[in-house]
Amino acid sequence: MKLCYFDDNVNFGDALNATIFPTLLADFFDEDPSVSFFGIGSLFGLPLLENSSAVRKIIFSTGYGKYGVKPRLDSSYEIMCVRGPLTAEYLGLDKSMAVADGALLLSHFSFPSYKKTYAFSYMPHWESETRFDWAGLCEQAGYHYISPMWHKDRILEEILKSEVIITEAMHGAIVADTLRVPWIPVKGYKNISEFKWQDWTQSIQTTYNPVQMPPLYSEVKEAEKIIQVKTKGMLGDMATQYLAKAFVSYQKNFKWKETLKQFADIKNTKPSLSQNGVVTSLADELRDRLEKVKSKYTTILS
Numbered sequence: 001m002k003l004c005y006f007d008d009n010v011n012f013g014d015a016l017n018a019t020i021f022p023t024l025l026a027d028f029f030d031e032d033p034s035v036s037f038f039g040i041g042s043l044f045g046l047p048l049l050e051n052s053s054a055v056r057k058i059i060f061s062t063g064y065g066k067y068g069v070k071p072r073l074d075s076s077y078e079i080m081c082v083r084g085p086l087t088a089e090y091l092g093l094d095k096s097m098a099v100a101d102g103a104l105l106l107s108h109f110s111f112p113s114y115k116k117t118y119a120f121s122y123m124p125h126w127e128s129e130t131r132f133d134w135a136g137l138c139e140q141a142g143y144h145y146i147s148p149m150w151h152k153d154r155i156l157e158e159i160l161k162s163e164v165i166i167t168e169a170m171h172g173a174i175v176a177d178t179l180r181v182p183w184i185p186v187k188g189y190k191n192i193s194e195f196k197w198q199d200w201t202q203s204i205q206t207t208y209n210p211v212q213m214p215p216l217y218s219e220v221k222e223a224e225k226i227i228q229v230k231t232k233g234m235l236g237d238m239a240t241q242y243l244a245k246a247f248v249s250y251q252k253n254f255k256w257k258e259t260l261k262q263f264a265d266i267k268n269t270k271p272s273l274s275q276n277g278v279v280t281s282l283a284d285e286l287r288d289r290l291e292k293v294k295s296k297y298t299t300i301l302s
Contacts, residue, residue: 013171061102084199118144121162123172141264182271188213
């Protein structure tokens, strides 16, 4: 059985697959793709899952992100559970298939008791980090910065050392909540999927009310992409580059101070944290369903 997830990028949530499932299903996976296990991630509708030639596709806590092609479920799918009620509803599944994101299984792991070193830590979405100098803004706002592109083990440690996590990255919030660290969601760019966030927050009986931030750009290349989309590519390369440089300069010289105050005020927002019993119950249910996979396929694949 092959463990399948996006392992060619730096997405923290995707990287958690390699920590959680090989640990809880020790000596279970190999590179035989005929039976494939799809875990954490918004994989429905994307090529990794939709184009898989596996004879059996085991779906475990996977979600839908409302992008890609319309998912097509056939007899090759064995759905153990999905991320939340919105994914289940969209796919026409029974409500019982909606459990929670597989990252909640981290509550079954043991972590060191780190000293709380940071009052507030900020973690952007990994795409947002490529667009703006969030680390520099955090330094001025007095927040500790957590890069979503760091190694997953370092991110886990930094979350545990934080009293509150301010995050645009959904798995920053999922892991924080699982490890009992209060979190404040923020949203600065249109690519942040509210559907995904609501899918997860509904599963843990909380709500998604992000602090809205303006979309900021300090990287000319990223600003060029936005201008090309806005102008539908009608401008030439030189004009696009000129406008991008002017836009970045404007944000740096005029928007920085305004945004800094707004950003620094986020710490006054009441943080979220699901009830202890909810996380425990959901994590136990995930573990039970994982054991069913282990029991069934240990026999079949042996």
